[in-house]
Amino acid sequence: MRPVTTDGELIQRAATGDHSAFEDLYHRYARPVFGLALRRLGDRGRAEDAVQETFASIWRSAASYRPERGPGAPWLYAVARNAIVDRARSRTEVPSDIPDEAASGPGPSDRVEQGWVAWRVHRALEELPEREREVLALAYWSGLSQSEVAEFLSIPLGTVKTRTRAALAKLSDLLGDDLQ
């Protein structure tokens, strides 16, 4: 269930001034960009600003995308990451006290890996039918059991299971190489 138009094709069309292509990119990536910014910046207001800057950068620099160097998603990820890092740097304050011990959270490489995974997964979720995306969200992130999801949505338990499996299968196709 690949998108009819690839990200790379949309970027190339946006580079020629095609507004509809740019809007399609926005629909596909607004949420992943916002999620990435929120992870990195930890503040919704600043994350909103970073989304604005990311899409302005995409519009400005779309002509620099080279399809022979790879698909569009990594290029978009790089543009978003740069905009978010710029936003983070612009507000970085010097800590008054230097901690004695290293932070226990994930290191930079782990954070990049986590960011990329979330980026791809959230982007793929945008391609699912609403009813399947809804079931997945409830099943994975609401804390409800399958039976409670069925009750919440007023659908049979079997339908919840069918939709969950179908959604995972579609995500499997969409994520492709990321499953290796």
Place this chain on the structure above:
Amino acid sequence: MNNFDDLIDREGLSPDQEARLRRVHDLLVQAGPPPDLPPALERPPTAPADAEVVQFPHLPRRRLAIAAVAAIALVVLAFGGGYLVGHGKPTSFATKRVVPMHGGNALALLRVAPRDSAGNWPMQLEVNNLPTQHDPRAYYELWLTRDGKPLALCGSFRVNARTTTVRLSVPYNFKSFTGWVVTRQAANEHEPGPVVLTT
């Protein structure tokens, strides 16, 4: 969090299919929930459809292209900032012409309304990314220029960190000028300061 065996009916799945679904499951767990988009980001940016981009005489074609990109980018920024969603002002301002301006990382969009019965041109200037001035007496000015030289003052304003929108009005005949600039003005400075935005 439900585990894979609770979530998925594995009946009829081949080992390979099950492995792929397990991998997707693991990625979903690792990714976490996608964020809810704030209202300001829910709709994609749109360009004004009923306005023309002003082409001043002597404005080189290359700079027009840059200006057009700046205009679109500003629309993106303004929309993303919630301005269009939250206030809807662009639709309430009868735009006849749009003049994009740019400089460094800053962008601006000057909307010009039809001339009123008294002979004034109402204008709305949307500015994004101009540095906030810490001196409360400092400000920016919009000028009409001829051959790059600021000649006619159109108004003064200050900016916040995001998109700032101000309304201005001037009685000038635009045909006498070749462009616009925004200058940075220090306190008590009465001559045009350094140009920070230009057409």
